[in-house]
């Protein structure tokens with residue numbers, strides 16, 4: 001495998017499922033010592049990869065501090081952090097969505113990231129890389145999803161600011177903005193919804209957790225040594241516009257006049 005991580009100590013939150021799980025496996029294969037923080041028990045996974053599992057709720061600052069302190073005490077320091085744990089749902093219009101939904105989204109998706117950066121940075125004595133999981137919905141809106149969207153916009157803000165502040169310590173901070181990725185997080189979708197979503201994605205399919213893990217891996221290596229403070233999309237161009245098929249079905253069919261041949 002390219003991009004060996006031998007000798008690196010990595011902490012991954014939300015490592016028990018989906019994108020986090022794919023990254024745990026990839027990092028372990030690349031030679032990193034991986035510490036998994038998750039609310040669900042990942043003792044067996046940690047044993048399988050020769051790593052460590054610490055039960056962690058990222059919304060609780062003292063638990064994230066314990067996770068980072070324990071990782072550094074056990075392995076000497078921390079080099080790589082993937083602040084990835086997150087929740088979705090909390091659906092509803094801005095005018096109707098209960099405040100409790102925003103609190104839940106912010107406590108896990110935003111504060112979880114803040115806690116991770118705050119308590120890892122002091123242990124990253126050799127420098128290193130922090131990757132935060134934002135979302136395509138950290139860069140644009142989505143109907144019925146304002147708790148999630150606003151919590152993920154905040155991840156981008158935390159990331160770019162931390163990148164400025166930690167640059168002198170040679171700690172790079174980036175966030176990733178996945179589009180639709182086939183993980184348990186999107187299991188609630190019906191087949192019809194999934195078909196409709198695939199139709200609008202220019203690449204015509206959902207991304208895989210392994211594809212996202214591959215981006216996280218790259219950002220953690222010296223090959224990405226000059227990349228910091230960025231929000232990097234991995235979404236099959238979904239954030240860029242509609243697929244040709246969706247464009248033709250949704251827009252061309254209702255156009256009675258031919259499209260003007262103009263470049264402007």
Ligand SMILES: NC(=O)c1ccc[n+]([C@@H]2O[C@H](COP(=O)([O-])OP(=O)(O)OC[C@H]3O[C@@H](n4cnc5c(N)ncnc54)[C@H](O)[C@@H]3O)[C@@H](O)[C@H]2O)c1
Pocket residue numbers: 013014015016017018019020037038039040056057058059084085086087088108133134135136177178179180181182183184185186
């Ligand atoms: N799947 C997608 O389409 C998609 C798109 C954009 C962004 N994301 C983001 O990617 C990240 C990973 O999502 P996924 O799709 O792999 O979802 P997933 O549900 O498969 O995995 C989420 C993991 O986070 C853990 N977790 C949840 N709350 C936690 C908490 N409070 N403390 C610690 N761990 C907690 C869960 O136990 C689980 O292991 C999330 O931040 C999510 O918002 C996902």
